[in-house]
Amino acid sequence: MASLFRRVWSEFEDRLPPGLLDARRPTTEEVKEWIKQDPFFIVKISGEVVGVVGCSLEDDSCQLKRMVVDPRYRRRGIGSALTKRVIDYAKHHRARKVWLDTLPVLTEAIAMYRKHGFVSSGYLRGALWGADAELYEFVLPSK
Numbered sequence: 001m002a003s004l005f006r007r008v009w010s011e012f013e014d015r016l017p018p019g020l021l022d023a024r025r026p027t028t029e030e031v032k033e034w035i036k037q038d039p040f041f042i043v044k045i046s047g048e049v050v051g052v053v054g055c056s057l058e059d060d061s062c063q064l065k066r067m068v069v070d071p072r073y074r075r076r077g078i079g080s081a082l083t084k085r086v087i088d089y090a091k092h093h094r095a096r097k098v099w100l101d102t103l104p105v106l107t108e109a110i111a112m113y114r115k116h117g118f119v120s121s122g123y124l125r126g127a128l129w130g131a132d133a134e135l136y137e138f139v140l141p142s143k
């Protein structure tokens with residue numbers, strides 16, 4: 001998992017602040033800590049991790065985080081499957097919404113979240129190591 005995060009975020013070296021890149025390129029030890037704290041869902045192909053997403057429930061909201069798909073396997077529905085998995089997890093735990101923060105430069109991710117019904121819900125100027133963060137949310141139907 002750590003090597004997938006490192007490879008994916010190295011693609012953005014010229015577009016994202018160094019502090020943000022460091023936070024998104026964990027060591028194996030750091031990934032072990034993440035997994036202890038939050039549920040993670042992964043997609044494997046031939047035994048290799050090619051897609052990862054994490055999430056965390058707080059009160060009645062579920063944050064989707066740390067979404068990455070191996071560049072060799074993009075546009076095959078893996079990111080969508082991981083997004084749907086988090087939505088299902090949130091529904092199962094009776095959350096009211098799934099939310100996430102992203103960056104305007106991550107246009108593929110934004111297109112994907114929009115495709116799955118997420119809508120822009122806010123903007124935090126300079127919140128991510130000086131880069132602007134954009135918030136998206138998907139409100140779950142109440143039963």
Ligand SMILES: CC(C)(COP(=O)(O)OP(=O)(O)OC[C@H]1O[C@@H](n2cnc3c(N)ncnc32)[C@H](O)[C@@H]1OP(=O)(O)O)[C@@H](O)C(=O)NCCC(=O)NCCS
Pocket residue numbers: 008066067068069070073074075076077078079080081100101102103106108109110111112113115
């Ligand atoms: C965003 C990301 C996870 C998408 O993964 P993926 O497996 O390629 O996504 P999918 O194949 O499920 O694509 C879902 C939809 O996203 C949109 N999309 C994905 N890549 C796109 C691209 N290059 N151009 C335009 N739209 C794109 C499309 O709407 C696509 O649906 P379609 O293929 O039916 O047109 C992947 O591009 C990635 O890892 N990016 C770098 C890391 C990142 O941005 N993480 C998100 C942090 S918030």
